[in-house]
Amino acid sequence: MTKESISAKGDLRLTRLSKSYGDFTAVDDLSLVIPEGSFFALLGPSGCGKTTTLRMIAGLEEPTVGSIHLGTTDITTTKPYQRPINTVFQNYALFPHLTIFENIAFGLRRRGIKDVDAAVSKVLDLVELPHLAARAIVNRPALLLLDEPLGALDLKLRRQMQIELKWIQKEVGLTFVHVTHDQEEAMTMADTIAVMNEGQIEQMGSPADLYDNPKTAFVANFLGQSNLIKGTISGNDGDSHIVDLFGQKISLQKNRSHANDQFIYAGIRPEKFRISRLGTPTSGNILTGGHIEDVSYIGVSTQYQVEMPWGQELMVFEQNDDGVAPFSKGEEVNISWEPIFTFGLRGDEDATAGSEVNPEELDEE
Numbered sequence: 001m002t003k004e005s006i007s008a009k010g011d012l013r014l015t016r017l018s019k020s021y022g023d024f025t026a027v028d029d030l031s032l033v034i035p036e037g038s039f040f041a042l043l044g045p046s047g048c049g050k051t052t053t054l055r056m057i058a059g060l061e062e063p064t065v066g067s068i069h070l071g072t073t074d075i076t077t078t079k080p081y082q083r084p085i086n087t088v089f090q091n092y093a094l095f096p097h098l099t100i101f102e103n104i105a106f107g108l109r110r111r112g113i114k115d116v117d118a119a120v121s122k123v124l125d126l127v128e129l130p131h132l133a134a135r136a137i138v139n140r141p142a143l144l145l146l147d148e149p150l151g152a153l154d155l156k157l158r159r160q161m162q163i164e165l166k167w168i169q170k171e172v173g174l175t176f177v178h179v180t181h182d183q184e185e186a187m188t189m190a191d192t193i194a195v196m197n198e199g200q201i202e203q204m205g206s207p208a209d210l211y212d213n214p215k216t217a218f219v220a221n222f223l224g225q226s227n228l229i230k231g232t233i234s235g236n237d238g239d240s241h242i243v244d245l246f247g248q249k250i251s252l253q254k255n256r257s258h259a260n261d262q263f264i265y266a267g268i269r270p271e272k273f274r275i276s277r278l279g280t281p282t283s284g285n286i287l288t289g290g291h292i293e294d295v296s297y298i299g300v301s302t303q304y305q306v307e308m309p310w311g312q313e314l315m316v317f318e319q320n321d322d323g324v325a326p327f328s329k330g331e332e333v334n335i336s337w338e339p340i341f342t343f344g345l346r347g348d349e350d351a352t353a354g355s356e357v358n359p360e361e362l363d364e365e
């Protein structure tokens with residue numbers, strides 16, 4: 001049998017998929033649907049189970065529990081070479097002694113396809129250079145799995161390749177499942193991102209959904225940066241909660257709160273904050289009594305650390321577009337933001353989950 005013997009098309013469905021190695025569970029009861037034709041990213045830190053998930057989809061690893069469907073076809077036990085799936089592996093290496101053309105033709109020749117030259121030229125025309133993907137899509141699999149294919153590239157080339165890969169995916173309309181631990185890469189490329197942590201999916205959605213309304217501290221910190229301020233829900237006002245943050249009241253839309261009782265973390269992205277000098281009118285949610293602790297000018301924006309009366313330092317990113325003189329260290333300021341930007345997390349969460357701050361590095365300072 002060849003790949004053609006399974007002509008399965010349609011959405012990829014993982015149902016209650018687990019993979020254990022002895023006592024260790026690498027993938028833990030994972031269920032998700034990847035719509036046909038989408039660019040899907042599995043995003044998570046090292047060791048969270050991304051490659052294991054991909055290997056199960058490819059058929060290189062047998063699930064301990066669970067099933068995998070492509071459309072209506074159950075492919076859980078289908079041999080890898082019978083699945084209409086190609087994989088670009090982690091730290092992928094092309095055959096260095098072959099030309100780009102021969103690298104692309106390799107897969108076709110191996111399968112005994114006759115008109116290799118024409119097929120390769122067509123694909124080369126389409127994609128110009130990102131030959132690794134080209135080789136993988138030349139025999140039109142239903143699904144292309146990419147495991148950190150850009151990991152070895154320097155940043156500039158990486159950014160270029162991200163745009164190219166995205167473009168190829170849109171042109172050929174194949175389903176791409178892209179594994180990465182780079183949140184910016186996932187956000188640039190994917191229609192849908194599943195954020196993975198310790199073998200499970202924390203949250204899934206469009207890049208904007210995940211960024212604007214994270215449901216857990218891990219997602220709030222792993223995807224971009226967040227300020228998480230501890231508080232309690234002290235009342236209600238129509239569709240909003242009134243949240244008490246160290247004696248100051250702010251408003252949070254109920255449908256953006258993921259807390260399950262009155263204990264809550266109010267989350268605000270650093271670029272949503274505005275800083276104002278005392279006596280300057282402000283609107284929306286306001287926190288008073290801040291002091292500028294640190295100022296970093298980085299061209300397009302200035303990043304501030306503002307120390308609040310309860311001892312927490314808040315991160316504020318301000319665009320340098322309004323001609324207002326930057327704030328200086330030690331200045332007393334207020335912080336304000338549009339209530340709609342507040343999200344609420346459970347108060348019993350670890351507020352540092354998913355943040356890249358390494359406690360050991362802090363100790364060294």
Ligand SMILES: Nc1ncnc2c1ncn2[C@@H]1O[C@H](COP(=O)(O)OP(=O)(O)OP(=O)(O)O)[C@@H](O)[C@H]1O
Pocket residue numbers: 021024025026044045046047048049050051052053090181
């Ligand atoms: N064959 C194996 N035997 C035992 N443990 C394994 C095996 N394969 C993977 N693991 C473990 O499962 C966990 C998940 O591994 P996996 O390779 O899926 O992570 P990943 O998310 O791809 O990480 P990275 O970003 O570093 O590639 C890791 O803790 C890993 O050590």
Ligand SMILES: [Mg+2]
Pocket residue numbers: 050051052090147
């Ligand atoms: Mg991996």
